[in-house]
Amino acid sequence: MKRTTLCLAVALSCVAASAFASDSAEAARSGAERSFRDRDPRGIPAPEFPKESGAVSAPRAAGPVKAAFIGDQGNGAAARATLQLIKAEGAEVVFHQGDFDYKDNPEAWDGLINEVLGPSFPYFASVGNHDMKAWPGYQQKLAARLKRISGAVCDGDLGTISTCRYRGLVFLLMGVDLMKNNDYPGYIRKQMAGETSPWKICSWHIPHYLMQVGNKKNVIDWGVYEECRNAGAIIATGHEHSYSRTRLMKEFATQQVASSDNPLRLEKGRTFAFVSGLGGDSIRNQFLDGAWWASVYTAKQKANYGALFCTFGAPTANAASCYFKNIDGRIPDRFDLLSQP
Ligand SMILES: [Fe+2]
Numbered sequence: 001m002k003r004t005t006l007c008l009a010v011a012l013s014c015v016a017a018s019a020f021a022s023d024s025a026e027a028a029r030s031g032a033e034r035s036f037r038d039r040d041p042r043g044i045p046a047p048e049f050p051k052e053s054g055a056v057s058a059p060r061a062a063g064p065v066k067a068a069f070i071g072d073q074g075n076g077a078a079a080r081a082t083l084q085l086i087k088a089e090g091a092e093v094v095f096h097q098g099d100f101d102y103k104d105n106p107e108a109w110d111g112l113i114n115e116v117l118g119p120s121f122p123y124f125a126s127v128g129n130h131d132m133k134a135w136p137g138y139q140q141k142l143a144a145r146l147k148r149i150s151g152a153v154c155d156g157d158l159g160t161i162s163t164c165r166y167r168g169l170v171f172l173l174m175g176v177d178l179m180k181n182n183d184y185p186g187y188i189r190k191q192m193a194g195e196t197s198p199w200k201i202c203s204w205h206i207p208h209y210l211m212q213v214g215n216k217k218n219v220i221d222w223g224v225y226e227e228c229r230n231a232g233a234i235i236a237t238g239h240e241h242s243y244s245r246t247r248l249m250k251e252f253a254t255q256q257v258a259s260s261d262n263p264l265r266l267e268k269g270r271t272f273a274f275v276s277g278l279g280g281d282s283i284r285n286q287f288l289d290g291a292w293w294a295s296v297y298t299a300k301q302k303a304n305y306g307a308l309f310c311t312f313g314a315p316t317a318n319a320a321s322c323y324f325k326n327i328d329g330r331i332p333d334r335f336d337l338l339s340q341p
Pocket of ligand 1: 099128130205238239240
């Protein structure tokens with residue numbers, strides 16, 4: 001890591017104000033849609049969802065805590081509806097994988113969150129390419145919110161190369177492929193070394209193009225995927241405006257599936273990745289497919305806006321239940337996790 005200074009939160013001077021990464025893939029949408037087999041979102045049998053209170057008897061390192069994962073939010077009615085869904089589902093923390101309001105308006109973006117979820121709601125974010133221009137302002141809002149979140153601790157440069165802990169969850173908020181000077185694989189390896197929490201999350205905005213199903217062209221360093229996999233950390237991304245989730249993977253660079261079973265058994269060397277990019281801005285079509293996908297939910301599957309929800313730490317500390325729900329109440333994906341840290 002070249003920028004080694006621990007410039008927590010308010011040290012905005014740490015922000016790389018450079019490199020307004022262009023979203024070239026978005027400009028390349030004119031290409032003809034490739035023909036892939038039609039399929040409905042994968043219908044994994046719905047598990048019995050554990051009760052979220054009173055069900056845990058064993059000592060636990062995490063939760064239960066219910067998290068919502070979103071990205072690519074926008075600032076219109078769909079963004080508001082998605083936040084309202086998050087509130088209605090009883091999520092206790094939001095992880096935003098970047099691309100906030102697309103308006104470079106930190107005040108309005110933060111204001112909408114405050115209006116729907118409240119000013120002290122635990123809301124953590126990774127920088128997106130559309131957040132770079134006004135990033136100091138967004139980071140300042142996130143840092144101010146962090147101070148109001150009881151029990152949350154972060155170090156590093158918040159949202160670009162940072163590690164946070166909250167209610168037993170350990171999450172790395174990063175700007176992979178945006179902050180070009182950072183050694184993200186090295187950072188992940190260092191931060192995850194010796195980590196014993198069953199619930200580790202790597203959060204960044206831009207997926208490798210083979211780890212999304214749209215027409216993004218980003219060829220990012222597989223090292224970030226493999227280091228998170230080595231740690232057994234969940235990989236949360238956005239950028240493509242659809243939802244897709246891999247099976248349990250044993251290598252991302254070669255798209256090798258470890259297992260298609262449910263629950264997914266996370267351990268060192270085994271994890272999954274997802275794109276949750278239906279936060280409100282737009283809904284895009286499916287252009288790619290592959291045997292490593294467990295669930296695909298795009299315009300082709302008539303997707304609507306929504307969020308991925310995971311309840312970590314129930315009914316036991318190393319168990320979790322997840323589902324993607326849209327603002328119409330439809331649930332196109334459900335799965336369970338067991339983590340062996
Ligand atoms: Fe993006």
